[in-house]
Amino acid sequence: xxxxxxxxxxxxxxxxxxxxxxxxxxxxxxxxxxxxxxxxxxxxxxxxxxxxxxxxxxxxxxxxxxxxxxxxxxxxxxxxxxxxxxxxxxxxxxxxxxxxxxxxxxxxxxxxxxxxxxxxxxxxxxxxxxxxxxxxxxxxxxxxxxxxxxxxxxxxxxxxxxxxxxxxxxxxxxxxxxxxxxxxxx
Amino acid sequence: xxxxxxxxxxxxxxxxxxxxxxxxxxxxxxxxxxxxxxxxxxxxxxxxxxxxxxxxxxxxxxxxxxxxxxxxxxxxxxxxxxxxxxxxxxxxxxxxxxxxxxxxxxxxxxxxxxxxxxxxxxxxxxxxxxxxxxxxxxxxxxxxxxxxxxxxxxxxxxxxxxxxxxxxxxxxxxxxxxxxxxxxxxxxxxxxxxxxxxxxxxxxxxxxxxxx
Numbered sequence: 068x069x070x071x072x073x074x075x076x077x078x079x080x081x082x083x084x085x086x087x088x089x090x091x092x093x094x095x096x097x098x099x100x101x102x103x104x105x106x107x108x109x110x111x112x113x114x115x116x117x118x119x120x121x122x123x124x125x126x127x128x129x130x131x132x133x134x135x136x137x138x139x140x141x142x143x144x145x146x147x148x149x150x151x152x153x154x155x156x157x158x159x160x161x162x163x164x165x166x167x168x169x170x171x172x173x174x175x176x177x178x179x180x181x182x183x184x185x186x187x188x189x190x191x192x193x194x195x196x197x198x199x200x201x202x203x204x205x206x207x208x209x210x211x212x213x214x215x216x217x218x219x220x221x222x223x224x225x226x227x228x229x230x231x232x233x234x235x236x237x238x239x240x241x242x243x244x245x246x247x248x249x250x251x252x253x
Numbered sequence: 254x255x256x257x258x259x260x261x262x263x264x265x266x267x268x269x270x271x272x273x274x275x276x277x278x279x280x281x282x283x284x285x286x287x288x289x290x291x292x293x294x295x296x297x298x299x300x301x302x303x304x305x306x307x308x309x310x311x312x313x314x315x316x317x318x319x320x321x322x323x324x325x326x327x328x329x330x331x332x333x334x335x336x337x338x339x340x341x342x343x344x345x346x347x348x349x350x351x352x353x354x355x356x357x358x359x360x361x362x363x364x365x366x367x368x369x370x371x372x373x374x375x376x377x378x379x380x381x382x383x384x385x386x387x388x389x390x391x392x393x394x395x396x397x398x399x400x401x402x403x404x405x406x407x408x409x410x411x412x413x414x415x416x417x418x419x420x421x422x423x424x425x426x427x428x429x430x431x432x433x434x435x436x437x438x439x440x441x442x443x444x445x446x447x448x449x450x451x452x453x454x455x456x457x458x459x460x461x462x463x464x465x
Binding site: 095131132134135136138139142143146162165166167169170172173186188189192193196200201202203204205208209211212213225226227229230233236237240244248 | 257259260261262263264265266267268269270271272273274275276277278279341342368370372374382384392404408446448449
């Protein structure tokens with residue numbers, strides 16, 4: 068079913084909207100949640116919560132890109148759940164590794180920059196992503212947005228892990244330079 | 254706020270990047286996964302045929318750049334499932350030459366490198382990346398034309414042009430250590446990226462002299 072038709076079902080308040088969303092994007096949503104949570108039960112619960120949240124926001128919201136819209140919801144829900152789980156000290160998985168890598172992108176404090184709002188930070192990240200070549204951008208997004216391991220990325224794109232690691236390292240350096248230039252502190 | 258907390262904020266903020274980037278990464282991966290599922294692209298022998306076919310398609314659909322660094326279409330209606338994997342790792346320079354139609358002469362090793370990886374981008378650019386153990390080292394690129402192919406958009410404190418082997422080489426770096434070198438010669442564009450371990454000019458000039 069076309070995305071437009073699925074969105075129309077939401078506007079009609081048809082419960083078929085959820086089953087159509089599940090049929091088309093269920094695997095994607097579960098895989099994003101699983102990439103963050105590394106636990107199928109938690110991932111499936113986040114997937115279900117995504118359908119509920121989508122049902123509650125459409126209408127009035129009209130997603131521009133339905134897949135990205137759903138993906139962002141499930142990513143946020145999964146991160147919320149991850150933080151809840153780690154607060155209870157039963158977390159783990161790939162996220163601590165990803166966060167360690169992203170720490171490399173944080174500029175050293177200069178004491179002059181102001182705190183950057185979330186929207187401005189997203190704009191900066193968009194500018195940074197736009198500056199990358201397509202392959203580097205996809206590697207970066209697969210690693211830090213979808214939570215893929217380096218091994219998974221190298222398999223998906225039929226290239227060596229060293230190739231992926233090198234690209235990610237360069238992108239992190241570029242991001243750090245972007246943030247420094249913007250006088251970024253959080 | 255400590256760096257760990259800042260990294261979490263950054264990780265969370267990534268959620269809100271442009272839909273087009275989220276879609277691009279998903280659909281390119283989905284395209285490759287679908288290809289894998291058929292078993293067609295998993296055979297190395299058939300892959301050779303695929304490379305040739307991809308090259309034909311690139312020629313046929315001339316003008317459509319698959320390595321366009323600009324923001325991808327975010328209309329939500331575009332079909333990106335026809336994208337060709339822009340990366341092709343090859344086992345030798347000869348294989349890279351067969352794909353691109355030109356040769357790249359580059360050292361077997363640079364400094365203390367322990368190996369090198371040869372990659373062809375979109376059938377029209379060769380890159381040699383040198384590894385230092387588990388770390389990434391410098392890389393050398395060559396493509397037809399005169400565009401800057403360094404792929405390094407960082408801003409550097411120092412910019413300098415020097416003549417090496419009759420080519421005007423542009424250097425970027427700081428404190429007399431150079432991270433990027435770009436030049437053109439005989440209709441080709443070259444780039445050396447050493448940002449992980451910036452080089453002094455004598456060492457970099459020696460490396461550039463070994464590249465053709």
